[in-house]
Amino acid sequence: MNESMQVYLSAWPTVWAMDTARYLVGATLMATILALFWKAGLARRKLQAREATGADKQREVLASLRTAFIFSLLGTIVAVGDHQGWMTIYKGFGQAGPLYLAGSLALMVVAHDAYFYWAHRAMHHRRLFALFHRTHHLSRTPTPWAAYSFAVPEAIVHAAFVPLFVLVVPMHVVALFAFGIIMILRNVMGHAGAEVHSAAFGPGRWLGWNNTTTHHDLHHEAGRYNYGLYFRWWDKLMGTEHPDYCTKFEAIIAPEAKTASPAIAGRVLVRTIAALMLAGGLIVAAEPVRANDGMVGGPVGRWATPGVAAVVELAPCADTSGLCGTIRWLWDAIDEKGRPRLDTQNIDAALRARPLVGLSILSGLTPAAGGGWAGRIYNPEDGQTYRATVRQTATDTLAIEGCVLFICQKQVWRSAAALTAALR
Ligand SMILES: [Zn+2]
Ligand SMILES: [Zn+2]
CATH class of the missing domain: 2.40.128.520 (Lipocalin)
Structure with missing residues (x-):
C-alpha cells in the first residue's frame, strides 16, 4: 500500500465522524430550538400550512447520513493533497495572521455561495433534475433534517467544492472547520420550516442581504426561484428571486413589529441564534453579529x-x-x-x-x-x-x-x- 493511500485511510474515519457529527448536531440543535420555542412564537412563523410527516423526516435523515459519508470520501482527498504538497492546510499562526484566516474564510463562504447557486440552478435543468436533485425536493415542506438530503450524484457535486477550493486557496485548519459550521448552521436554518431569522434579516435591513428561512422555503414550495445558499446576491443579479419574497418575509415578521414589547421567548430566540452564529465563527467572517439588533419591536x-x-x-x-x-x-x-x-x-x-x-x-x-x-x-x-x-x-x-x-x-x-x- 503506498503512502498516500495510508494517509487517506488513516484520515478518513475522523473526517467521516466529523461530517456526520456536524449534520447530527446542527439538525438536532435546530429541531430542539424549534421544539422549545414553538409555542412561544415560532408556531406563528410557520411558513407552510402543510406538515412534514414522520416518513419525510426518516427519508431526510437517511439521505443526509449517506451524504455525510460521501462528503467524507471526497473531503479526505484534502488530507492527501496536503500531505503531497499540492494543497495547503496549515495549522500554526506563523505563516499567515488572523486577517488572512478571516479573509480566506469569508472568501470561501462567498465562493461556496456562487458554486452552490450555479450548481443548484444547473441541477434544476429538466435533463439533470431527476438524477441529481429530485431527492432533495421530495421535501416539499422541509425540516432541519433535510439539510443534507441529497441523491448520491448531487452529494458528489456539493462534496467537490471543498477540495476544489483548497486546491486554489491555502486554508488554516480552524478556518476550514469554521466553514463547516457556518455551512451546516445556515443550511439547517434555511430548512427550519418556520422563520428563525430576526427582523434584522428583512429585505432592506442591515442583514437583509442574507438568505432567510422564508427564502429557501419558497424554493422548496415553488421550485423555480431562490437558488442561493447564504446570500441573495446571485438570485437578485440573475432575476431568480421569488417575486413574493419580501412581502412574505415582512408578513411573517410583522406581528412582532406591532407588539409593544416582544415576548421574552422571542428575545431568547434571537439571542440563541446570535450565539449560534457567534459559535459558528461568523464573528470572523463577513457578517459580524450584533446581539442587540432586532430585539426592539415597533416600526423600526x-x-x-x-x-x-x-x-x-x-x-x-x-x-x-x-x-x-x-x-x-x-x-x-x-x-x-x-x-x-x-x-x-x-x-x-x-x-x-x-x-x-x-x-x-x-x-x-x-x-x-x-x-x-x-x-x-x-x-x-x-x-x-x-x-x-x-x-x-x-x-x-x-x-x-x-x-x-x-x-x-x-x-x-x-x-x-x-x-x-x-x-x-
Ligand atoms: Zn432546488
Ligand atoms: Zn433545500
Whole structure:
C-alpha cells in the first residue's frame, strides 16, 4: 500500500465522524430550538400550512447520513493533497495572521455561495433534475433534517467544492472547520420550516442581504426561484428571486413589529441564534453579529415622508428608551448656494446651524395605551415640536399625527423598502 493511500485511510474515519457529527448536531440543535420555542412564537412563523410527516423526516435523515459519508470520501482527498504538497492546510499562526484566516474564510463562504447557486440552478435543468436533485425536493415542506438530503450524484457535486477550493486557496485548519459550521448552521436554518431569522434579516435591513428561512422555503414550495445558499446576491443579479419574497418575509415578521414589547421567548430566540452564529465563527467572517439588533419591536426601519421629501430612520434611541427617528436623506439636501440645508427655522437661534441630515426629529416614542407609539415630533419646516402618534397601519405604511394644542396634522409615510421594490 503506498503512502498516500495510508494517509487517506488513516484520515478518513475522523473526517467521516466529523461530517456526520456536524449534520447530527446542527439538525438536532435546530429541531430542539424549534421544539422549545414553538409555542412561544415560532408556531406563528410557520411558513407552510402543510406538515412534514414522520416518513419525510426518516427519508431526510437517511439521505443526509449517506451524504455525510460521501462528503467524507471526497473531503479526505484534502488530507492527501496536503500531505503531497499540492494543497495547503496549515495549522500554526506563523505563516499567515488572523486577517488572512478571516479573509480566506469569508472568501470561501462567498465562493461556496456562487458554486452552490450555479450548481443548484444547473441541477434544476429538466435533463439533470431527476438524477441529481429530485431527492432533495421530495421535501416539499422541509425540516432541519433535510439539510443534507441529497441523491448520491448531487452529494458528489456539493462534496467537490471543498477540495476544489483548497486546491486554489491555502486554508488554516480552524478556518476550514469554521466553514463547516457556518455551512451546516445556515443550511439547517434555511430548512427550519418556520422563520428563525430576526427582523434584522428583512429585505432592506442591515442583514437583509442574507438568505432567510422564508427564502429557501419558497424554493422548496415553488421550485423555480431562490437558488442561493447564504446570500441573495446571485438570485437578485440573475432575476431568480421569488417575486413574493419580501412581502412574505415582512408578513411573517410583522406581528412582532406591532407588539409593544416582544415576548421574552422571542428575545431568547434571537439571542440563541446570535450565539449560534457567534459559535459558528461568523464573528470572523463577513457578517459580524450584533446581539442587540432586532430585539426592539415597533416600526423600526427607514420611512419616506410624503413626496419622498425625506427618508427618516426609526430605531431604538441612543440615550433613552423607546424609538427615535432621524433624517437620513433629503430630496433637497443642498440649498441654492450649494450648502447642506440647515435647521434655519428653529425657534432657538442657537440651533439654526444644525444640518438637517442626521437631525433627530422623532423622539421618545413609547407604546401608547390606545395602540401605536406616542412621543414628540419636530417639524423643521416651521421649527415647532408637536406631540406625535405613530401607527403602523400596514407593513409598508406609517400614519403620523402631530398636534399642537388642538391643531393636528396627519401624514402617511411609506416604507423605504416598498419604494426600492417599486423602483427595481
Ligand atoms: Zn432546488
Ligand atoms: Zn433545500
